[in-house]
Amino acid sequence: MEAVAAAAEAREQLRASFASGRTRPAAWRAAQLRGLLRMAAEMEAEICAALRADLAKPRTESYVHEISLVTSSCKFALKNLKKWMKPNKVPAGMLTFPSAARVSAEPLGVVLVISAWNYPFLLAVDPVIGAIAAGNAVVLKPSEVAPATSALLADLLPRYVDGSCVRVVEGGIPETTALLEQKWDKIFYTGNGKVGRIVMSFAAKHLTPVVLELGGKCPVVVDCNVDLHVAAKRIASGKWGCNSGQACISPDYIITTKCFAPKLLDALKRVLDKFYGKEPLRSPDLSRIVNSNHFNRLQALMDEETVADKVVFGGESDEQQLKIAPTLLLDVPLDSTIMKEEIFGPLLPIITVDKIHESFGVINSMSKPLAAYLFSNDSMLKQQFEMNVSAGGMIFNDTAIHLTNPHLPFGGVGESGMGAYHGTFSFDAFAHKKAIVDRSFLGEATARYPPYTPAKLKILKGVLKGNPVAMVQAIAGFPGGA
Structure with missing residues (x-):
């Protein structure tokens, strides 16, 4: 009951602030965005320390993958804010002549952002940037699985943004449930599909619109006509250089041909040795698994009877450090658990086919992924891949980099999510596009x-x-x- 009362109090306070019109002016929105910019710059060391405490994340990854992306997002919003807010004139048409027509972007109201633990700074602040830019009041619920970053956000945000319009609510399942029981004007959730379904069920009670940023098994198809060394580095970077595989757009499995697999394996082994050394569990550049539950889950995937003998590289683990070495597995059964569930960790199965086009069928037999990757110099294969594979996003000859482009929407399709954000799409996610016709009496x-x-x-x-x-x-x- 205490959690419910606190959630209701937070919502009502923010609803009163929103009703006062405080969040609507461009000056207010810009001031909050500049505050977030200052926070990212002035508190870089504290943010990196929190990420290190939660995930043993290297400072380079903390800055490049989280702090710099928040900074870029703020700057992009500030640069485009007036353009986004400006009503868009559209043709009025003969049926309403004489008249003028426009589309006006209005804030939705009071919104709830529930963020994830794997990128606990970025995935908390980035949606808030879009919500503020669109003129909303916001409640942010950081992930309790990353407690150091959650506590830091609760401390920092009131110091850099308007606390009467932006609130942080910490806590676990009871606090999140209490928040979901309230009526919001939009809910933005980042996480897994299981919780996504719970969020939708709560939202349905109030007909609240949702954005669900989920995950999925992101495939990497590798053709034989590639620069093998570059391809191996980019795959390894997208897998283990992104939070040790604990990323929603991390490569989840590779598909290549039987004849090319040995060459690809050798290239990946060489790259991993160079990245993390012969004793990767001692490398300061390899993030740890977030907690013992996830460590045990990943260990169980490797220990499954039909999978245990498929490890061809790595496989070492240290439960005390919560670290698992970069691990390659060859030709695991498609009906094994590791191929049915999103891995979200440093294990990378390689599936072999006779012909590269057979990869389409393998991918399409699973749920639609958040991202799909193809390494090839064959323009026809790229075209066929784009036409035949449905995914939230797609990259040719690299992994994970599409989220850095603010001109591209970032979001899933099917079970990998609904709705999108980043750049203009973040503003649109938290704004209602209102149709307006202004007609003469003539x-x-x-x-x-x-x-x-x-x-x-x-x-x-x-x-x-x-x-x-x-x-x-x-x-x-x-x-x-x-």
Whole structure:
């Protein structure tokens, strides 16, 4: 009951602030965005320390993958804020002549952002940037699985943004449940599909719209006509250089041909030795698994009876450090757990096929992924991959980099999510595009009104077909005016 009362209090306070109009002016929005920019710059060391405490994340990854992306997102929003807020004039059309028409972006109101633990700074602050830019009041619920970053956000945000319009609510399942029981104008959730379904069920009670940023098994298809060394580095970077595989767009499995697999394996082994050394569990550049539950889950994937003998590289683990070495597995059964569930860790299965086009069928037999990757110099294969594989996003000859482009939407499809954000799409995710028609009292078309006659219908048919003579007749009110 205490959690419910606190959640209701937070929502009502923010609803009062929103109702006052405080969040609507461009000046307020810009001031909050500049505050977030200052926070990222001034508190870089503290943010990196929190990420190190939660995930043993290397400082380079903390800055490049989290702090710099928040900074870029803020700058992009500040640069484009007035353009996004400006009403967009559209053609009015003959049926409403004389009139003017526009689309106006209005804030939704009070929104709830529930963030994830794997990128606990970025995935908390980035959606908040979009919500603020669109003029909303926001409640942020950071992930309790990353407690150091959650506590830091609760401490920092009130110091850099307007606390009457942006609130942080910490806690675990009871606090999250209490928040979900409230009526929000939008819910933005980043996490897994299981919890995504729970979020949707709560949202349905109030017909609250949702954005779900989920995950999925992101495939990497590797053709034989590639620069093998570059391909191996980019795959390894996207897998183990992204939080030790604990990323929603991390490569989840590779598909290549039987004849090319040995070459790809050798290239990946060489790259991993160079990245993390012969004793990767001692490398300061390899993030740890977030907690013992996830460590045990990943260990169980490797220990499954049909998978245990498929490890061809790595496999070492240290439960005390919660670290698992980069691990390659060859030709695991497609019905094994590791191929049915999103791995979200440093294990990378390699599936072999006779012909590269057979990869399409393997991918399409699973749920639609958040991202799909193809390494090839074959333009026809790229075209076929794009046409035949459905995914939230797609990259040719690299992994994970599409999220850095603010001009691209980032989001899933099917079970990998719904809705998108980043750049303009973040603003759109938290704004309602309101249709507005401003019509003159002149130009009254009497043919639209009863009593209906065949002559009026003839005129209206002409108007609907864009006939200017019919328009003149409709306005003139003949034959048979009302």
